[in-house]
Amino acid sequence: MDAEKRAHEGGPDEYLQGQRRIALLFGVRSRALAAMPPGAPDEVSPRVMRVVARHAAARHDFERHLKRLAESGRAFGTREMFDVVVAELPGWCPWLEEGHGPASAHSARAALARLVTHGQTQAEKGERFIELARVAASLAASGSLGRAASAVAEADRLTGQAAAPSESVQSARAGAFDGFRPDVLQPFLSGLGSRACLARVLAFFRALQPVSLLQELAVEQKRDRRHLILALLEMHGLASRREALDLLRADPEPEMGEDEAFVRRNLIYLLRHVPRQGDDGLDEEIAVLARHASPSYPPMVVKEAIGAIAQHPGRRVEQALVAIRERMQAAPTSGGGRRPRAEDVRIYLERIASALARRETAPRTAGRASSGSGNTQKFPLPADSLPGLLHELAEGQASGSLALEEAAGATVATVALSAGRLVGAKAGALGNADAVFQALQVFGGGQAVWTPYSPSKSTPLFETDSLAVGPVVLEGLRRRDERELARAFAPDGAVFAAARAAPRPHPDEKDGLVTRDVWASASAGRSPLEIEKSLPVEAFRVRRLLLHWIEEGSLEEVLPARPRGA
Secondary structure, eight states: OOHHHHHTOOSHHHHHHHHHHHHHHHHHHHHHHHHOOTTOOOOSHHHHHHHHHHHOOSHHHHHHHHHHHHHTTOOOOHHHHHHHHHTTOOOOOGGGGSSSOOOOTTSHHHHHHHHHHTOSSHHHHHHHHHHHHHHHHHHHHTTOHHHHHHHHHHHHHHHHTTOSOHHHHHHHHHHTTTTSOGGGGGGGGSSSSOHHHHHHHHHHOGGGSHHHHHHHHHHOOOHHHHHHHHHHHHHHTHHHHHHHHHHHTSOOOSSOOHHHHHHHHHHHHHHHHSOOOSSTTHHHHHHHHHHTTOTTSOHHHHHHHHHHHHTSOSHHHHHHHHHHHHHHHHSOOOSSTTSOOHHHHHHHHHHHHHHHHHHHHHHHHTTOOOOSOOOOEEEEEOGGGHHHHHHHHHHTTOOEEEEEEETTSOEEEEEEEETTEEEEEEETTEEHHHHHHHHHHHOOSEEEEEEEOOOOTTSGGGOTTOEEHHHHHHHHHHHHHHHHHHHHHSOTTOOEEEOSSOOOOOTTOOOHHHHHHHHHHHHTTOOHHHHHHHSSSOHHHHHHHHHHHHHHTSEEEOOOOOOTTO
């Protein structure tokens, strides 16, 4: 049975393995506490908590281990339990929810969900669900949008399963974001890679949904914040469009004041910038917009309405523009009152004439396609946004080269795409899919550099060995999750020594040289992180071997000795 299949299966063997792993780390903790000088920080208990959350799938087991920790001097409250688990969450992307089955029973995502369902009463489950929403909001506010989207995805899944009381779900969605302002999401509105995660988070919190944002937009006085709110509304797409059109259906006041003009201009802006789907309701939308192109209204509203009408196709639009033009030409002008200024009318007529002229020449220019190339983009990329970035590029059938750089400027990996398919990748000595696996595991955030190009017969678009990006990313995220679990047993800076049992190969490691080199390094006292950096091997394979030998009793963690007299 291969590793991927085993990872998604439960059963008695997995239960026993989980209990052995928990017992193993409790043993390490006992040794560490015995050697720890008074007042020294307890660094092992959070490792135990991580493994308990991952492997104690039954509530009674979870509570038993939690009680054992508390009785030995280390109690974990609800908030700290959530913080420990979310630290291991992967960045989210839509592929994680597109029919690829549930997460493995001991994944970080499954552990996060169990923190809610392990509540002993409905009230406690409700409190824990609210805490899950709070954690998601906090992650988004701190810049970890990918992990925030993962937490929100689990919250939505639990909601679908009625795992928490409905009143708690509504309370969480309504109030969990109250301590933050939408401004914290500003960094995710520029650059690539954040759209899907941002849309996922926006859809969950009531304060970030179209109705709430439109209410805030109506009273916001600062221009830059209005721009931010409009950008967030655009992310909602059709949901924002429907709300905006519904508000515009109400007739304006006879004397439209400046505040109302700003509101209506912004609503029309949304109709103009969020694409329609199909022609249903187009006639009504054109009629609503045409009412706002009255010359008696403020120029900001009239100009936006003309632009919104002009972007639609069809004879009905041309008729509407002609009717507006006739109304403008017949409108009496003056310098005050409700009559438009002559200069404003002249500008309106020029815009209508330009729109009609563009429509007349459209058949001759139709069909001209973009080259698909463009300027190189360099932008900040948090580690948990990498899955979303790869999804966005693949779904957009992008062609180009993606370089991932650490904060210091060193390149961690490069990925080449052609028409949204993987045609090459490099991460140190690793290539192709292995390099993508490695990037998903070790890229700690920094900068991304995207250099697009136009596919042609000389580009990798026509190579027959290109790969779909989705399955590669999903396998990479599975390996990342397994490596994160192994890090609880083999932390980055830990030191190990050979124990009594002879080391045996891992059944899924087919390269004997890798097994030999990892063992030689670990038994010589090199830390797991040092081994990963020194060997041309995927990080997941290194930690998998180390965890295998720790479980078998071939390796034992060397803990600091207690100072004499302490």
